Amino acid sequence: MKKIMISLFACLAFSVIANTEFKQHNIVVDDQTGKEVALREDGRGDRVVGAPWATRSPVLAVNGMAATSHPLATQVAIDVLKDGGNAVDAAIAANAAIGLMEPTGNGIGGDLFAIVWDPKSKQLYGLNGSGRSAKGQTLAQLKAKIGDVSQIPNWGTPPVTVPGTVDAWYELHGKFGKQSMAKNLAPAIQYADQGFPVTEVIAYYMDIYQKRYEKLFANGEIEEISNYKSTYLINEKSPTEGQVFKNPDLANTYKKIAKGGRDAFYKGDIAKTMDAYFKRIGGPLRFDDFASHTSTWVTPVSVNYRGYDVWELPPNGQGIAALQMLTVLEQYDLKKMGHNSADYLHVMTEAKKLAFEDRARFYADPAYHDIDLSYLLSEAYGKQRAKLINMDKAATQVEHGDPKLIEGDTIYLTVADKDGMMVSLIQSNYRGMGTGLVADGLGFIFQNRGAQYSLTPGHPNVYAPNKRPFHTIIPAFITKDDKPYMSFGLMGGAMQPQGHVQMVTNIVDFGMNVQQAGDAARFHHKGSTSPTWEGRMNDGGTLELESGVKASVVRELQKRGHKVHITSGPFGGYQAILKDPKSGVYHGASEMRKDGQASGY
Incomplete structure (x- = not known):
């Protein structure tokens, strides 16, 4: 002894x-x-002022501001503003440039959503520029094509839907644009013809997708790969960082759109080429699917969070999941808990689980399914859902809310101009570069957004002909006292509502500036029931954290039953422009996890 x-x-x-x-x-x-x-011993330098973990100060300007995920696209937007274009012109020009420069996240083969603050009418406008499924393909035909699987594949022709971006550009321009679309598209055309150096993060992802597409093609999951190779590879290899990349096919496509307008894409030579391509490889889209496409102007919806009105777009997007989270979180004193404390991360994660269960059950194309948003976003419903949170234990399973509701990889950019117009715009191919399919000589990849349809009959988001799928991409906006306060977004699949809420709480509850809000360590919870209704959450999922979170916090979260994973992704990509309500000065910020830049003048 x-x-x-x-x-x-x-x-x-x-x-x-x-x-x-x-x-x-x-x-x-x-x-x-x-x-x-x-000593921190992490190799990073020290700041003399502001949060020690912040990467830089916010960018300040009076006449105009742009924040995008690519420095050259940001410069394109600033050039347009200086040349007399407004925020919408600059946003379109930047988006066209990013479609060329960041094909790993977006392009005119994808969809677009936007929120615009119009200083003349002093109100917000929302645009849903998402495309629909093929009119000529039924659920039974789709199932016969993909075989005995529980969800639609991410690659090849099965998940293809009509690209909505080009029509959305022209809708935005027709309502708000100031200079010609030919002028807006000119910078992207020049870069596509003459080339540009590929940046670090984009080169990294292009290499990943080359390997992925080649493997998928070898397995028969992509119908053809030669067009992708001729468009995006240089000497059979993806471009490396600093290598100059050109896309003359996309330049020609942009030139046709600049000259012939949106009809050149949806009813002209481009539409005919897309029709012929899908006929050749066995895809469902046809000329009439393109010719009949329309975008939809929608009314943004909001909740008031501690005196700030936070705005999102209604379904078929997932923006209201962020608003649902905020109605739950307003019942808690997050500031007292402390930023990225165990209590804070616990309640944020549990609120996300609750909102995402509703997301999985109710969000869908409103043309096919009505949902009572006023009830879903009400204070009473938020309080009711908040009562389900146990602060001492992570939930392994949650249920969606009141059944009566049944009745009822991406880029983000933001631009503001001297007149006060602010644009919050998000655009995506969905998973990474998209399907892997490039129509003959057009220079862009088609989106795989259709992978987000459910295959469960009776579910609001079940596949149907000429139907919009559930969408992950969401732009956001904050107003205060009926005046514009912040245009922002945070890209990245299911990270987006979680990211939006983190940005709101970082600024409103913790007083961070726009750059600090984006630089702070984030969380991402995965494992909730998916909007395709494939696999209900029954194990609580996984809480992913960045290494900036304290070890003591991680241990406490694990003690409460969270499965924690420390990783460098996926935590999305953020841009924001905040307008000082007193001085009118714009404060711009861009994501340090991407290649982007905020700039003003």
Whole structure:
């Protein structure tokens, strides 16, 4: 017994010494002050003012501001503003440029959503520029094509829907644009013809998708790959960082659109080429699907969060999931909990689980399914759902809300101009570069958004002909006292509602500036029931965290039953422009996890 006790004391002594050494290994004595200093040892420099973990200060300007995920696209937007175009012109020009420069996230083969603050009418306008499924393909025909699987594949022709971006450009331009569309598209055409150097993050993802597409083609999951290779590879390899990339096919497509308008894409030579391509490879889309496409102007919806009105677009997007989370979170004092504390991350994660269960059950194309948004976003419903959260234990399963409701990879950019117009725009091919399919000589990849249809008969989001799928991409906006406050977004699939809420709470509850809000360590919860209704959550999912979160917090979250994974992704990509309500000065921010830039003048 005596030997055992001595052994225990020895172990305890060793533990204390080891812990002391562990705690002290980063402590040094400053020779000038004589004081002990703790070093971070992460290789990063120090800031003289502001949050020590922030990457930089916000960008400030008065006449105009642009924040995009690519520096050259940001410069395109600023050039348009300086040349007399307004925020909508600049947003379209930047989006066209990013479609060329960041094909890993977007392009004219995808869809677009936007929120615009119009200073003349002093109100917000919402645009749903998402495309629909083929008119000539039924659910039974789709199932026969994909075989005995529980969800629609992400690649090849099965998930293809009509691209909505080009029509959305012209809708935005027709309502708000100031200079000609030919002028708006000119910078992207020039870059496509003359080339541009590929940036670090985009080169990384282009390499990933080359390997993925080649494997998928070898497995018969993509009908053809030669058009992708001729468009996006250089000497049979994806471009590397700094390598100059050109896309003359996309330049020609842009030129046709600039000259012939949206009809050149949906009713002209481009539409005929797309029709012929899908006939050749066995895809469902036909000329009439393109010719009949329309975008829809919608009314943004909001909730008031501690005096700030946070705006999103209604379904078929998932924006209202962010608003649902906020109605739950308003029942808690997040500031008192502390940013990225165990209590904060726990309640945020549990609120997300609740909102996403409703997302999985109710969100769908409103032309096919009505949903009572006023009830879903009400304070009473938020309080009711908040009561389901146990602060001591992570939920492994949650149910969707009141059954009566049944009755009822992406880029983000934002631009503001000297007159006060602000544009919040998001555009995507859905998963990464999209289906892998490039129509003959057109220079862009078709989106795989149709993978988000459910295959379950009776579900609101079940596949049907000429129907819009559930959408993950969501632009956001904040107003205060009926005046524009912040245009923002955070791209990245299911990360988006979670990311929007984190940005709102970072600014409203914790007083961060627009750059700090984006730089702060984030969480991402995965494993909720999907909008395709494939696999209900029954194990609580996984809480993904960045390494900036404290170890003591991680241990406490694990103690409460969260399965925690420390990783570098997926935490999305953020841009924002905040307008100071007193001075009118724009504060711009861009995501440090991407290649982007905010700039103003």
